[in-house]
Structures are given as structure tokens and as C-alpha cells.
Amino acid sequence: MYPRRQQELEKLIRRLGLSGDTQIDWSLLDIALTHPTMGMPNYEQLEFIGDAVVRLAASEFLWETYPGKSVGDFSAIRKVLVSDRILAQLADSYGFDRYLALAASAIGDPSGRVSRMADAFEAVLGALYLTANNLSLIRPWLDPHFHKLATEILEDPARQNxxxxxxxxxxxxxxxxxxxxxxxxxxxxxxxxxxxxxxxxxxxxxxxxxxxxxxxxxxxxxxxxxxxxxxxxx
Amino acid sequence: MYPRRQQELEKLIRRLGLSGDTQIDWSLLDIALTHPTMGMPNYEQLEFIGDAVVRLAASEFLWETYPGKSVGDFSAIRKVLVSDRILAQLADSYGFDRYLALAASAIGDPSGRVSRMADAFEAVLGALYLTANNLSLIRPWLDPHFHKLATEILEDPARQNxxxxxxxxxxxxxxxxxxxxxxxxxxxxxxxxxxxxxxxxxxxxxxxxxxxxxxxxxxxxxxxxxxxxxxxxx
Missing domain, CATH: 3.30.160.20 (Double Stranded RNA Binding Domain)
Known part of the structure; x- marks a missing residue:
């Protein structure tokens, strides 16, 4: 990896609120922020893992935070929390598009932007999960977002869906x-x-x-x- | 919990291949094996967690075992691995119906048996995950099943679907x-x-x-x- 790329990724890790001396698998994180238009390896496999990781993080968060809620409420809230719309929104809030490497051809497809940002977000979660083998590099910064979102969803009779x-x-x-x-x-x-x-x-x-x-x-x-x-x- | 129930659950833990001195949250495991017909608490919330846990375990297993496979193959295999049919089959292979507490009224619904066994299996995975905060109590005994199943699925042009x-x-x-x-x-x-x-x-x-x-x-x-x-x- 070019030193410049590593410096960028370190910046992202600090943005997520993780301390500078956190053990990170930088090459996994690099792959997580590499779009398929750049060839192989790219974020596809890590996104596959991350899709399961974000689902687990949301489930555990709901279970801990709302012990009295029904499973029906859990499902309705989780569906929104793990939706492409919300994940892309979170990716945007951390400026992921500054770190995602992709070919110019992909930029010509603005309609794919939401799923691209959501995919990269999931892939980063996948990389962080595989680094620690648990959710310790994820939940500290993701939980506050889930908290805010879940509160909004619960206040909404349509559960934002x-x-x-x-x-x-x-x-x-x-x-x-x-x-x-x-x-x-x-x-x-x-x-x-x-x-x-x-x-x-x-x-x-x-x-x-x-x-x-x-x-x-x-x-x-x-x-x-x-x-x-x-x-x-x- | 009755001492008799605890002894039964210890038997199940040994059946799964986990050693007798494994730290287990017995009351969570008890809830994981309590059907909703028994009132509250029951396995519903743990099943919600376990659904995400089994998906993550399958994803990680595939990523580690088949680094060269496409994400399309990963998805097709994972879909089968986490299906009610397979999870109920695994639950049956460990004799889960001996441990699952339910009201007689539920037994009168044999058509619900597959989803009941799959749900209890997921709930047990949820309880084991929450005990360790990672997959260390799950993958050692679940991976060999995944291995056998994934091999079968890959040999089948219809991917068992x-x-x-x-x-x-x-x-x-x-x-x-x-x-x-x-x-x-x-x-x-x-x-x-x-x-x-x-x-x-x-x-x-x-x-x-x-x-x-x-x-x-x-x-x-x-x-x-x-x-x-x-x-x-x-």
C-alpha cells in the first residue's frame, strides 16, 4: 500500500473515533474501500461479511437497549437500521467517498451511489470485525448512531418504512x-x-x-x- | 432453574462438543430452549439475535474456507446453510426436542415443527454468542457441519435450491x-x-x-x- 493511502485510512479510523494506536488490519481496510471497478481484490467479499456484521450489531444493540420491546418492534427497527439508505447516510457522514477508490466509469453512474456507499460501509464493518474477531471496533462509534435512529423510528408510527x-x-x-x-x-x-x-x-x-x-x-x-x-x- | 433442568442443559452442552468447564450463561440457555407457548421469557428475542449470529458464522466460514469463490456462490451457499430446513436438521441431530420446553398445545401443530426447531437452534446460538461476545462457543462444533453441507451444495448444480x-x-x-x-x-x-x-x-x-x-x-x-x-x- 502506498504510504499516502495508509495515511488516509488512518485519518478515517480517527474520524470513526477509534484511537490512533488501535490495531487495524490496514490491507483489509484498504480492500474494504476498493470498488469492484478497480479489479481484484475489491470490497465484495468483505461486504458479504459486513452485511451479517451490521445485522448482528443492530440486533445486539436493540436487545441491550430495549429489553421490553417486542420482537416485532425489533425487526421493524433493524430493517431500517441495516437499510442501504441508512448505511449510505452513515457512510456519507464520515465522508467515505473521500476514501473509496473507484474507476472513473463508476462515477458516471450516480444512480448506483447509494448502494455503493452502503456496500463500502458494510465492507469496512467486515474488515473491522475480522480484525478484532468481535464487535469491539464497531459498536463504540456505531451505537450512538443506532441510538439516535432507533429513537426516531420508535417515535414514528410508520417506523420510517x-x-x-x-x-x-x-x-x-x-x-x-x-x-x-x-x-x-x-x-x-x-x-x-x-x-x-x-x-x-x-x-x-x-x-x-x-x-x-x-x-x-x-x-x-x-x-x-x-x-x-x-x-x-x- | 430446577437442578434437573440445569443437568439436562449441561448434557446438551457436552453433546455440542463443548467441554464441561465451559463458562455458560445457564439462564440464557434455559430461555433459548423455552417455547413462546410457555409464556415469558421465551426464546423469541434470543432467536432474533441468533438469526444474525448464524448468518455471520456462515459468512465467516465461507470467507475463510473458499477464498477463491465468487460472492454469488457465497450467497447461494449461505442461503441454504441458514435455511430453516438445515437449521432444523442440525437441531434434530443434537436431539433438541428433548431440551425444548413447550406447552402441549404446540405439539398439536406438527406443521410448525420445522420452524420451531430452527427457531430454538438460532436461539441457542444467540445465547452462546451473548455468553462469549464472539463465536468461540459456536464455530468449533458448527464449522464441521457447514463444511459437510457446503461441499454437498457446491457439488450440486442447483445449489440445493x-x-x-x-x-x-x-x-x-x-x-x-x-x-x-x-x-x-x-x-x-x-x-x-x-x-x-x-x-x-x-x-x-x-x-x-x-x-x-x-x-x-x-x-x-x-x-x-x-x-x-x-x-x-x-
Whole structure:
């Protein structure tokens, strides 16, 4: 590894709040921040591990923090905590795009940005887990984020999953599913407006939303439908 | 906990191959082997943790054992390793039903047996993980099973997921999905023949199978279709 790369990765480790003398497997961390467009080795295998690691970290956090909550609540919260949307948001908050090495060709695909950032985040968790063989390099800095997010999710009757909440409502009341119509505006400069989704139910448009992925736009549309159309009538 | 219960649990720990002087959180292990029909506390929360634990154990095992395999192969194998079918099979091989405390009412539901055994198995993994805060009480005895299973799965072109393999084939060749017709014979004494599934494609029955759950019967039917109808013509 170039000394310059190592210095960058050390900066990231300090940003995560881990002390400078933490034992880190630098070459694993380097791979965790290498996109598949750079060839092999890349973050794919570490992401595979990290996907399981973040699920375990979230499960353990919930079990310790909310001993009285039902497993149904645990599942609903975990689903949001480990979602691409949240993991990409966390990666962004630590400026992961400054550390992720990728080929220029990948940058031309802004719609893949969310999953790319989430993948890199999971891969870094995988590398940190494999370094320590437990969650000791992860939970100290990840738990405070989980805490803040879980509090928000618990305050929200839709558990921040408006697509599921909307679907449950239409299923319960009409035994039918809402329909999403999504299109992409490839010329849109603001990446958060690139995808435009409408949600329809029984020939009526219930909401419209935009996002940097198809899924994000659908969630935004479902949020409008749930909070402005369904909830006021509940 | 009754001394008798503790003695039973100690027997299970030895069966798993863990030495008699292993530090175990016996009350957690007791909860892990308590079915929800027994009231609270029961295995539900530990199963929630264990679901993430087994996924991590399988991921780490695959990463260490098959460094050259693609992530696609990893995913296909992990999907089988953490399936209810395999986890229930492992639970059975250690005689978990001798240790699982449940109300008589639950026994009257033989169709729920597979998921019950899988759930208890996950819950025990959850309890062992929380005892050690790492996988050191799990991987020594679970890895050999994973090894045997992964070898079988890799030798099988359908990766032991015949429903997926069949669906991929019909999608690729006809852009259409096979159809499953399942019925239950509640009077069947042999629990492995309780559910009967047929798989149909384009007005032709491709296979028929039985199992102790709807899913297991569908897999059995898909296996017949894939190995006797599709593969011979490939």
C-alpha cells in the first residue's frame, strides 16, 4: 500500500473515533474501500461479511437497549437500521467517498451511489470485525448512531418504512396493493431528484416523491401518501 | 432453574462438543430452549439475535474456507446453510426436542415443527454468542457441519435450491414462472408426508413431492422437476 493511502485510512479510523494506536488490519481496510471497478481484490467479499456484521450489531444493540420491546418492534427497527439508505447516510457522514477508490466509469453512474456507499460501509464493518474477531471496533462509534435512529423510528408510527405501512393499510382495508410508477430523469443535476415516483391506489394518485434511487423515490412518495392522505383519516 | 433442568442443559452442552468447564450463561440457555407457548421469557428475542449470529458464522466460514469463490456462490451457499430446513436438521441431530420446553398445545401443530426447531437452534446460538461476545462457543462444533453441507451444495448444480433453479430456467427459456399447488393431509401420521406439492408449468405437471412444511414439499416437487425433467434435457 502506498504510504499516502495508509495515511488516509488512518485519518478515517480517527474520524470513526477509534484511537490512533488501535490495531487495524490496514490491507483489509484498504480492500474494504476498493470498488469492484478497480479489479481484484475489491470490497465484495468483505461486504458479504459486513452485511451479517451490521445485522448482528443492530440486533445486539436493540436487545441491550430495549429489553421490553417486542420482537416485532425489533425487526421493524433493524430493517431500517441495516437499510442501504441508512448505511449510505452513515457512510456519507464520515465522508467515505473521500476514501473509496473507484474507476472513473463508476462515477458516471450516480444512480448506483447509494448502494455503493452502503456496500463500502458494510465492507469496512467486515474488515473491522475480522480484525478484532468481535464487535469491539464497531459498536463504540456505531451505537450512538443506532441510538439516535432507533429513537426516531420508535417515535414514528410508520417506523420510517412508509411503503410497508401504506401497503399494510391498503391490504387491511381493501385487500389490494398500491401501485408505484417510477421514472428517471437522467439529466437531473441534483442527485436527490433523479428518480421520480408516484404512488397510485384505485385510480387515485396518493403521493409523489423524488430520490437518488428508485427505492428512495418510492419511499418518499409513500411517505406523502401515508402522512398526508392515510394518517389524517385514521 | 430446577437442578434437573440445569443437568439436562449441561448434557446438551457436552453433546455440542463443548467441554464441561465451559463458562455458560445457564439462564440464557434455559430461555433459548423455552417455547413462546410457555409464556415469558421465551426464546423469541434470543432467536432474533441468533438469526444474525448464524448468518455471520456462515459468512465467516465461507470467507475463510473458499477464498477463491465468487460472492454469488457465497450467497447461494449461505442461503441454504441458514435455511430453516438445515437449521432444523442440525437441531434434530443434537436431539433438541428433548431440551425444548413447550406447552402441549404446540405439539398439536406438527406443521410448525420445522420452524420451531430452527427457531430454538438460532436461539441457542444467540445465547452462546451473548455468553462469549464472539463465536468461540459456536464455530468449533458448527464449522464441521457447514463444511459437510457446503461441499454437498457446491457439488450440486442447483445449489440445493431447486425452486430457484427451476424458476431461473423457466424464466430464461419462457419468461414465465412455474406454479405450485399444495395441499395438506392433516391425518397423515408420517410428518414428512403431511404436505403434498405439485409443480406445474404450461399445463404440464413437472413434479410432485411431500414434506413436513409447505416450503419443504415445494422444494421436493421442484427437485423432481429439475433433476428428472429439466437437467436430462439440458
Amino acid at each position: 412508509y411503503k410497508d405501512a401504506l401497503q399494510e393499510w391498503t391490504q387491511a382495508h381493501y385487500k389490494a396493493l398500491p401501485e408505484y410508477r417510477v421514472h428517471e430523469d437522467p439529466l437531473k443535476l441534483d442527485r436527490f431528484q433523479r428518480f421520480i415516483a408516484e404512488v397510485w391506489f384505485r385510480d387515485r394518485q396518493l403521493g409523489r416523491g423524488t430520490g437518488q434511487s428508485k427505492k428512495a423515490a418510492e419511499q418518499a412518495a409513500a411517505k406523502v401518501a401515508f402522512t398526508q392522505v392515510i394518517q389524517p383519516n385514521l | 431447486y425452486k430457484d433453479a427451476l424458476q431461473e430456467w423457466t424464466q430464461a427459456h419462457y419468461k414465465a414462472l412455474p406454479e405450485y399447488r399444495v395441499h395438506e393431509d392433516p391425518l397423515k401420521l408420517d410428518r414428512f408426508q403431511r404436505f403434498i406439492a405439485e409443480v406445474w408449468f404450461r399445463d404440464r405437471q413437472l413434479g410432485r413431492g411431500t414434506g413436513q412444511s409447505k416450503k419443504a414439499a415445494e422444494q421436493a416437487a421442484a427437485k423432481v422437476a429439475f433433476t428428472q425433467v429439466i437437467q436430462p434435457n439440458l
